[in-house]
Amino acid sequence: MTHGMRTDTHTSYLNRGGDWRDTATRYALLPLRIFLGVTFIYAGLDKLTDSAFLKSGGAGSVGDTMRAARDSAAIPALIDMALKNPVGFGYAIAFGELAVGIGTLLGLLGRLAALGGALISLSLWLTVSWATSPYYYGNDLAYLMAWLPLVLAGAPYLSLDAVWRRRRRQRTGGYR
DSSP states (O other), X not given: OOTTOOSOHHHHHHHHHHHHHHHHHHTTTHHHHHHHHHHHHHHHHHHHHOTTTTSSSSXXXXXXXXXXXXXXXXXXXXXXXXXXXXXXXXHHHHXXXXXXXXXXXXXXXXXXXXXXXXXXXXXXXXXXXXXXSSGGGOHXXXXXXXXXXXXXXXXXXXXXXXXXXXXXXXXXXXXX
């Protein structure tokens, strides 16, 4: 006699565990998306509001930063190209980071935003942080690697991309 004790507890627990794992798997990239989105928005705004950064010369300027990294860069030609207009390049990087961050955070053209983030991180790794030794002290390579899962997966959940995909399916009767 069980005196009213439930005997199905173990089975229910296992079923809930499976549901939890499925949910965790589905949303696994969300923390990475939030971190990268917020970080790149912050980086873009930080550059745009830093009076020293958006100058061709002087302490903390984009121009001096690039000149200091030129001789140790993997591809010095990238820096030479940017040095033709360092202030314009500084604005391009700042607005690029802002666009990438907003797109990533909102899940708006998620793969394209992540590709933009990966390209920014790649260019910074090949120039500014290339000489960092040992290599794992440089953050640009880690950011590049962090962007790659989002390039592959996009923003399939809790995103504007998901909303658009769902609306497109409804309009086409479930196809696509």
